Amino acid sequence: MTTMIPYGRQDISDADIQAVVDVLRSDYLTQGPAVPAFENSVAGYCGAQFGIAVNSATSALHIACLALGVGPNDIVWTTPITFVASANCVLYCGAQVDFVDIDPRTYNMSVERLAEKLAQAEKFGNLPKVVIPVHLCGQPCDMASIHALSRQYGFKIIEDASHAIGGKYRGEPIGNCRYSDITVFSFHPVKIITTAEGGMAMTKDAQLAKRMQLLRSHGITRDVNEMTHVPDGPWYYQQIDLGYNYRMTDLQAALGLSQMQRLDEFVARRHAIAKRYDRLLADLPVVTPWQHPDSYSGLHLYVIRLKLKEIGGTHRQVFEDLRAAGIGVNLHYIPVHTQPYYEGLGFKAGYCPEAEHYYDEAISLPMYPGLTEAQQDKVVDVLREVTAK
Template identity: 60%
Template structure:
């Protein structure tokens, strides 16, 4: 089976982890700080705060933004559950903005219309989670302008977009979002096994994020409500969590970061090959918006189902049966039972639902060979060629 994605771990990565195993620090130590600083430097950001996964990163980013009961978080329905769930963890209400039919990212025109109506109704969002789907940023310039006009916090969920660029700057630089979240899950661009990170340029947010990831504790006497009892003393000054990333994971992340440019180059090469090899098939291929350079975490195509005799599911299962490990990203979040119980229903976000009915993620990862990619294309061509002929 050719998987849709997989990690690339080499001996240098293994040696980096072993070095930490032989050191005095296994949990939070100097390697973690080096990893945070390296990510911040790579992305031209002020501060990095690493945590155990990107869901935790989204959660504490929302808390640091002051999100709570009575507030609204908006995001895209075409995303993983965590982009919406982070708002619910804070006790906030969640709503969605439909996607652009070309980029499959949050539609800024739809966002502008919804904000105008929400202002009239007194229900403006406190936080917008802008998802960089498949590795490509949303129209962050337009989102930033709307944020300044309507006064909401922008968190870019760039879980797919380590190494991506927008408007000539690295994603995560802080020019277009208050906070940016990355994921280091094994199928993402670089991995720490599991892991996530929040980038920000605001020192008070970074301090708050660090406190939230570690039980809400501080050793800073200026933040305490009484004099220190001694060098051992700490206080819990708010409710926090154990969301810490370990030095073991940070060592893997640092080693992986050394290979980021090579990973990105191969992903972009494979994406370009797909664009050429699939051009004549009954598919809608991914498009790039001006100024955005994708990290190509995913390569998603949409079946032009009106030209095919087989259904979306039949094509998917036909590829799986042929040893091609395709996947679907994503089931629209508002159609999940939990969110339907909150009042959402089919038809609420028609672009996201139309996308879901046609989308298939094809294999794409740095170690994928040209021969494996050719096999993916051959099997897809065989299936779609047969169905297209049958449809005629």
């Protein structure tokens, strides 16, 4: 049986394991000192004032929307080339979601399409309350331009940076919220660093941070200043809002805190792998990822696009042939607006043509720090073979 080379894989060291064991032997498994230590580590790294750790990036997106006041009668825009969570978080709030087509080179939200759509929305009085650009594959969106449009049209910004921790935009760390209200990271096992499951919302706004901290833990406060009356005793707490159980555990945070020590090393290794792919794939009938000069990508994913007219085979044939040969390729992502649930909301094929064209050609090749040169050579050799059929 062929051993599959996965498209992504966590890198767990002895130090990571020891960090988790230390928590297992401590007095705290859930809410202890590791969570705030991890929050401070990420906030310090990014240059944001606050980090709010939660049990997933989906949870972080949800409470970010709620903290910005998203609710019924509001509209939020995002990109169709993302995981469904980027759009679902809007629907959780009872708001409407809409999509802005992608840029054909970066695969991120197109600033040109965004500007056009905003101009139209202004005429009809249905401007978005929030826009959620997604840093696909770890490459940041054109945040300065999106931020300038937010000033012009009055919307808030949540950066979905689930793929992008460790990356930079214009020389500064992604997550510093210079061009956004809130930035969200994911720590799923295939991401840049992992806490097994987990996410974090970054902000420089103390009020937004306080609101998200409240919402992640049932809407419960122990702060006397937030209570409606004097506490009944030292045991007392009050639920002052309808929150959720979105907390991260100390076990997860300890793993994340340990992984942060190697974040820059992980991203540098991904860049070395990407550069080697670029070189090895130069003569194949594929389009390799274009990197904007303003960006230093986290390189969570390495996505190629097939030149199908030169290949002769179909997208599916190439994908299945790669999988059959032990190359664990994947596809990121199916355009969200084409999912049956979203079709039920009225979206149809043809709504975001660039996103749909991307979907017809895209394949994510294996990309993770532990990928060896021999494994990478195999990926390229098999790709060469299947595209030459």
